[in-house]
Amino acid sequence: MDKRFAGKVAVVTGGSRGIGAAVATRLAAEGAAVAIGYRGNHDAADALVARLTGDGGRAIALQADVADPDQTGHLVDETVRAFGRLDVLASFAGIEHFGPLETLTPGDFDRVFTVNTRGQLFAVQHAARHMGTGGRIVLTSSVSATRAIFHHTLYAASKAAVESMVLNLSAELGRQGITINAIAPGGTATDMAAEHGEAYRHPGLELPLEKWLRTQIALERLADPAEIASAVAFLASDDAAYMTGRTLPVDGGFF
Ligand SMILES: NC(=O)c1ccc[n+]([C@@H]2O[C@H](COP(=O)([O-])OP(=O)(O)OC[C@H]3O[C@@H](n4cnc5c(N)ncnc54)[C@H](OP(=O)(O)O)[C@@H]3O)[C@@H](O)[C@H]2O)c1
Secondary structure, eight states: OOOOOTEEEEEEEEEEEHHHHHHHHHHHHHOOOOEEEEEHHHHHHHHHHHHHTTTTTTEEEEEETTTTTHHHHHHHHHHHHHHHOOOEEEOOOOOOOOOOOOGGGGHHHHHIIIIIIIIIHHHHHHHHHHHTTEEEEEEEGGGGGOOOOOOOHHHHHHHHHHHHHHHHHHHHHHHTTTTEEEEESSSBSSSHHHHHHGSSTTTTTTOHHHHHHHBBTSSSSSOOOHHHHHHHHHSGGGGGGOOOOEEEEESSBBB
C-alpha cells in the first residue's frame, strides 16, 4: 500500500469502532501515526491500538467525549504531545437518533446536536490551532442530510449543518493552507447500522430490509467501513490538495 501519510500524524474521533476504526486502520497502513479518540469503549480502542502497533504502526488511544470541547482540546493537545505535530483531523464520533415529531424534546435536540454538530465544530477549532499548510480536516455528514426519511429530522439536520460548516470554514482555513471537507456515507455495516438500520424503512413498508436495500441502493448492499475509509484517506491526502469546502457522498448510489 502507498505510504501517503508517512511522517504525518492524524487524530481520529470515534476511532474505536465502525467507520472511525476503519479510517484509523487505513491511515496507519499508509504510514500515519494515529491517535484514536473514543467515548467509553476502552477495550475496543485498546484492541485497535494493539493491532495497529502489532502491524508496525504508531498508535495511541485517548478517551475524550466530543460533547465537551475541553476534552476534545485535551485529545488534540495530547496527540501533539505524543507525536510532535498534527496533520489530519478525521472526525467520526457521532450518534444516531430516530423519533417522530410529537415525541421530540429539547433534550433530544441538544444531545444530538451537541455530539454530531457542536462536537465536530470544536474539534476543528482545536485541531486547526496545531495545523499549518497542508493540514487536512475531514468531518462526517451522512446521506441522511439530503434525503427525506421518516422520524429522522434531528439526526439529518445535525449532519446537514456539518455540510454548511465545512463550506463556510473552508474560507477561513484556506488562508492557513488547510483544507476541510466532509464525507457523506450511505448505509455502512457498523454497530450503528445494526442497531438502527430497520428504522430507515418507511413506517408501514413490509419489505424485508434486504429487499428494501435493493430498491434504494444501486449497488444493492451496505458499505464495508473500509470502503468509506478509502475515500476519507483520499480527502486527507495530498491527492485532494485542491478540494475544500465540499461534501463527498460515498453511498453506493443511494436513490
Ligand atoms: N453507519 C452508517 O450507516 C453511517 C452512515 C452515515 C453516517 N454515519 C456517521 O459516521 C460516523 C461513524 O458511524 P459508525 O456507524 O461507525 O458509528 P458506531 O459504530 O456507533 O461508532 C461510533 C463511534 O463514535 C464514538 N462516539 C460516540 N459518541 C461519542 C462522543 N460523545 N464522544 C466521543 N466519541 C463518541 C464511539 O466511541 P465508543 O466506542 O467509546 O462508544 C465509536 O467510536 C458517525 O458520525 C455517523 O453518524 C454512519
